[in-house]
Amino acid sequence: MGVTIKDIAKSAGVSYSTVSKALRDSPLVKEPTKKRIIDIAGQLGYQPNAAARSLVSKKSHTIGIVWPTIERAAHAALITSLNQRLEQLSYTTLISINEMEFAINTFNRYQVDAILAFDDGENIHNYQSTVPIVSYGIANSASVYPTVDANRRKAIQTAVEYLGSAGHQKIIYIGDMLGEDRLQQEKTTGFKQAMTGLYPADDVSSRLIQVAGLEQYDGYAAAREVFEAQELPTAIVSGSHDLTRGILRAVHEKGLSIPNDISIISYDNLPESDDMEVPLSTVGVPLAAISDKLADVLMATIQQENTDTAIYLEPELKISGSSRKLDDSAVSRGEAYHG
Amino acid sequence: MGVTIKDIAKSAGVSYSTVSKALRDSPLVKEPTKKRIIDIAGQLGYQPNAAARSLVSKKSHTIGIVWPTIERAAHAALITSLNQRLEQLSYTTLISINEMEFAINTFNRYQVDAILAFDDGENIHNYQSTVPIVSYGIANSASVYPTVDANRRKAIQTAVEYLGSAGHQKIIYIGDMLGEDRLQQEKTTGFKQAMTGLYPADDVSSRLIQVAGLEQYDGYAAAREVFEAQELPTAIVSGSHDLTRGILRAVHEKGLSIPNDISIISYDNLPESDDMEVPLSTVGVPLAAISDKLADVLMATIQQENTDTAIYLEPELKISGSSRKLDDSAVSRGEAYHG
DNA sequence: ATAAATAATAACAACGTTGTTATTATTATA
DNA sequence: TATAATAATAACAACGTTGTTATTATTTAT
Numbered sequence: 168m169g170v171t172i173k174d175i176a177k178s179a180g181v182s183y184s185t186v187s188k189a190l191r192d193s194p195l196v197k198e199p200t201k202k203r204i205i206d207i208a209g210q211l212g213y214q215p216n217a218a219a220r221s222l223v224s225k226k227s228h229t230i231g232i233v234w235p236t237i238e239r240a241a242h243a244a245l246i247t248s249l250n251q252r253l254e255q256l257s258y259t260t261l262i263s264i265n266e267m268e269f270a271i272n273t274f275n276r277y278q279v280d281a282i283l284a285f286d287d288g289e290n291i292h293n294y295q296s297t298v299p300i301v302s303y304g305i306a307n308s309a310s311v312y313p314t315v316d317a318n319r320r321k322a323i324q325t326a327v328e329y330l331g332s333a334g335h336q337k338i339i340y341i342g343d344m345l346g347e348d349r350l351q352q353e354k355t356t357g358f359k360q361a362m363t364g365l366y367p368a369d370d371v372s373s374r375l376i377q378v379a380g381l382e383q384y385d386g387y388a389a390a391r392e393v394f395e396a397q398e399l400p401t402a403i404v405s406g407s408h409d410l411t412r413g414i415l416r417a418v419h420e421k422g423l424s425i426p427n428d429i430s431i432i433s434y435d436n437l438p439e440s441d442d443m444e445v446p447l448s449t450v451g452v453p454l455a456a457i458s459d460k461l462a463d464v465l466m467a468t469i470q471q472e473n474t475d476t477a478i479y480l481e482p483e484l485k486i487s488g489s490s491r492k493l494d495d496s497a498v499s500r501g502e503a504y505h506g
Numbered sequence: 507m508g509v510t511i512k513d514i515a516k517s518a519g520v521s522y523s524t525v526s527k528a529l530r531d532s533p534l535v536k537e538p539t540k541k542r543i544i545d546i547a548g549q550l551g552y553q554p555n556a557a558a559r560s561l562v563s564k565k566s567h568t569i570g571i572v573w574p575t576i577e578r579a580a581h582a583a584l585i586t587s588l589n590q591r592l593e594q595l596s597y598t599t600l601i602s603i604n605e606m607e608f609a610i611n612t613f614n615r616y617q618v619d620a621i622l623a624f625d626d627g628e629n630i631h632n633y634q635s636t637v638p639i640v641s642y643g644i645a646n647s648a649s650v651y652p653t654v655d656a657n658r659r660k661a662i663q664t665a666v667e668y669l670g671s672a673g674h675q676k677i678i679y680i681g682d683m684l685g686e687d688r689l690q691q692e693k694t695t696g697f698k699q700a701m702t703g704l705y706p707a708d709d710v711s712s713r714l715i716q717v718a719g720l721e722q723y724d725g726y727a728a729a730r731e732v733f734e735a736q737e738l739p740t741a742i743v744s745g746s747h748d749l750t751r752g753i754l755r756a757v758h759e760k761g762l763s764i765p766n767d768i769s770i771i772s773y774d775n776l777p778e779s780d781d782m783e784v785p786l787s788t789v790g791v792p793l794a795a796i797s798d799k800l801a802d803v804l805m806a807t808i809q810q811e812n813t814d815t816a817i818y819l820e821p822e823l824k825i826s827g828s829s830r831k832l833d834d835s836a837v838s839r840g841e842a843y844h845g
Numbered sequence: 846a847t848a849a850a851t852a853a854t855a856a857c858a859a860c861g862t863t864g865t866t867a868t869t870a871t872t873a874t875a
Numbered sequence: 876t877a878t879a880a881t882a883a884t885a886a887c888a889a890c891g892t893t894g895t896t897a898t899t900a901t902t903t904a905t
Contacts, residue, residue: 169636182885217615218557219861222890240579262601276556297508384722521855558891
């Protein structure tokens, strides 16, 4: 069994309550005594028993993350970033990859201080939990728990509208529109809405390119098929960073030039990746903004401050070398064209 | 705050100790009483407080997994499989993606029953822990904790030796030999050892093809470069399933035929994937075997049974349509060649 | 019908910790 | 030097649960 404060107390010749105070750096115990106790605790390799501590304090200083879709490596980067942020706030992160309801029950038993549910499929708002829940996914009127929404729909819309205003008409979207993943569906919806808004006469469906998966190769394969077809699009909106990497390879291979022959805007949360050949135009909420907001909402929820149940993050459009304005349009809108 | 057995006791008009027994289905409480209590507990949405329970029982029925490399999606499938296996054994899994020492301390505080460390980098055998640790990685004489080793070195050796005995000489290995990941390094070592054993005169280094990453596209890119070169290898050993998928695409694209022009054996743990165009020859310890063994070792460790500190799993060579014997060799060894 | 046996339930201690209250040791004040 | 004030430490209760022991209710045997 582990070392307890009683062991330390015995070894230091003081009462165990003094040990408790010393270790929590209470001013109620004299400096030299404190030091002696801390030293002994270190020597014995003492680790406070979380069960006992959370039993009495009713706080565990732990956040439980429910992440049932571990295999779709999707949120890995976000979880890493959030984990760091929470560590700064002296919270510990535990992850469960179990099915949503089971995971929520587990975290209830463990009395974590709050649960973060990565919700890209089912609706979590039916589950009961005495531990407060925060959801990361898609906000809507039925949300009962605070839901942070990276507003993927608006992100893609923004990209499309920008491309439209830059004179592009032959815009395609490469992404997943058939899968179960509601986050992907949102992006598709954004594309459709924006395109229908810009070019009501067009048939949007022909501009949607379905991928076989969300990895780099899938982007590559999809783009290649596109390039086989008769007419090249002037702009591509890509559903994810990985897909974009593949698309870029296909562009390269086809001998096309970016952004002269084709413009690309990628949905992306990641901080600027410098291993790109071309500085990439991106749209999306930056990873740090998401994890900061998630941490904020979690803390607020723990502090019983009630927050909105729908928290939309603002996607950022970052225009860089991989996209350009089409000459005619730029002219027609009275804007100069900058190569 | 959550519902406790005292709330249930009050509501049922019995003492809380009776509630405790009823919920644990003790024969010490009369059937109708038991039923009534269980019903009430259900209605109130009672979840036993894990802190209190593990405090008194000194068991948490929880396994902590340390997985600092979440972003290298590597072990995702294994963790999923193991999670299921442990659920069958009525253990709950919690994951920490923190740095090894921090994660181990966290799990010590939580008094999990055992820790599983995915150890593909640093050496965990220095860390102190009162909770028993099991490691999944590379076993060696310095291992102080039981270490389950999928024997990647031997797996690749087996593949190479098989190919050698099938008459192949121009064998290449596509994989990662430069990264930090010791698991990958093991595979490379296996390839080198087997090749040097078979063809001492050859320069092995020219047969090692370094990939840029471990994703499908990286396999594709590496294979393509190989196929540009003068002389085609007769056989490829691939370091991972994803790489293999890419390699196959490159083979296709080049118009080569498998296994007539080229044989492929892939390192792989996954159960047969049927989305392959060619039934794949693979080598490796099956995923289920790994997770079963990990679960076994964890249980044994919890039960204080002492196990070996080095547990090597036996890789399986599964020869299928993607590889063939070379005619001359088959003849020279007196074996018939089956197309 | 009553004592003895047994079934059912209640009461209590313990797990390791924290916060509060009580006790003892030390210092300051007269 | 005695006394009040304060500093330092010790003792205690509580958190929610389980396992053991004590009590009460019920059955069995005579």
